[in-house]
Amino acid sequence: MTNSAVEIQASTLSGYSDASKLRQANDQDWVLAQAPAAPRVHADLGSGIGQLLQATLERFPSLETVVGLEQSTFRLSEAASRLQRYGGRVLLRQADLTAPEPLELSPDLITMTSVLHWLYPVEERIFDWVGQHLAPGGTFLLTTYHPARDGHGLGGEDELVREALVALGHDRALVPKLFAGEDILPIATRTRGTEGLKELLERDLRIVATTERDAVVRVDSAAEYEHFHAATFGDYYSRLVEPAKRAAFFGAVGEAAWRRQQERGHVSNMPVRLWNMTTRPA
């Protein structure tokens, strides 16, 4: 059986440039407003298709080198095309941030946006890495999303997925078991609360300031959200259904989001926190 276009999109995480305009890309200026005035070396962790690196290269002529560490080879190759014109100032590396390897540079700006939930439950490894690599007095900017969760640990995107599964004939009450059976941790469980995160972060870094705002996602159609889901979450959730139903699953997620949009005026609304950190005094 050949895969549908949306399944191919999910397996290659493609279309993120458009999809991220709905949520992640909106954080860019908010984050960079807290960057130091003239950074020299910027490392972006989970750098995706290189959008944030491009933004810093354009914004800070002081930058000698930018480094993107990213797991997905598809995303790395899209980033390489996007950043080609900046030549030798750009270093892109495949990396697993749950087992980060030493870097030969000491960046004075490190960012990690919309990534942390994927590193649960070993986030302390990357925080430790940042503590070891950030130049003394440098800045680490981190964004974390905080969806409300129910008694089963489901919330945010998990809820739309639950709606989609119900539309495909699954029993609503059994959805948490379905997640557990496929070893799929709900995203709302993957996101620690702010107190737990603070405790982890303060082992390696000093928190200078935190700011919070609402991230509101709105769409104009079911198809728009279907593609956002595929580009952002890939096949993480679609593994919950058998291969023959996967195209229908993505469609049902889009439909669930569109129903929400019509009922509430938005698909989702959740707090996003920006943590501004620096090195701990020696």
Ligand SMILES: C[S@@+](CC[C@H](N)C(=O)[O-])C[C@H]1O[C@@H](n2cnc3c(N)ncnc32)[C@H](O)[C@@H]1O
């Ligand atoms: C939602 S995207 C965010 C991309 C970009 N930082 C942004 O703000 O738009 C999450 C990114 O984290 C990457 N990622 C997830 N787990 C990772 C891991 N263990 N190591 C490295 N990158 C990872 C994904 O491949 C993806 O590009």
